[in-house]
Amino acid sequence: MDAARAFIRATCYCKDCRAFARFLGQPDVLDASGGTDIVPTAPATVRFTAGSEHVACMSLSPKGLLRWYASCCRTPLANTPRDAKQPYAGLVTACFDAAPQAVDAAFGPRDRIVLNTGSATAPVRSTPLTFVTGGLRILAGVIGARLRRERTSPFFDVSGQPVAAPEVISFEQRAALERDVR
Numbered sequence: 001m002d003a004a005r006a007f008i009r010a011t012c013y014c015k016d017c018r019a020f021a022r023f024l025g026q027p028d029v030l031d032a033s034g035g036t037d038i039v040p041t042a043p044a045t046v047r048f049t050a051g052s053e054h055v056a057c058m059s060l061s062p063k064g065l066l067r068w069y070a071s072c073c074r075t076p077l078a079n080t081p082r083d084a085k086q087p088y089a090g091l092v093t094a095c096f097d098a099a100p101q102a103v104d105a106a107f108g109p110r111d112r113i114v115l116n117t118g119s120a121t122a123p124v125r126s127t128p129l130t131f132v133t134g135g136l137r138i139l140a141g142v143i144g145a146r147l148r149r150e151r152t153s154p155f156f157d158v159s160g161q162p163v164a165a166p167e168v169i170s171f172e173q174r175a176a177l178e179r180d181v182r
Contacts, residue, residue, distance in 0.1 A: 002045040003106040007141035011035040013120040019177035024074040029094040034121035042145035043153035084156035087145035
């Protein structure tokens, strides 16, 4: 990924991100308060250097985000909208082949927005000003990618179809995952 093209850095505390980690059997990707470290970017900036044949996809509902992971090791990769025309990918930093210090150096340890703090498993301080400015940076990045007509994505083929058929889990499976992550 081109670090200079990252929109911002975020930590999401929603129950869906926790359910995804539970689905993968990877609870260690969550921080102590149940948050997932994410770097939002345009999909055109993302490159797989190896293992693209292991890219898999799931969704927590028929219309929900596509949640991408490596099927070989169940490492979370990214979250994307279902529509390939929306140039957004929230990369889960657990997929980076780099030490935490290198991730901090590339994307910054500070100026991070926090999302869905009300769903955190432990108290998390919200960041309203950073949330607004970060949201604007994400919006500007998405608009910029659309204006540049960036169409490439490692998650969708040239016709706009996901490179792996999404596994949409059942309502019962989702409920079980949500119970397990509280």
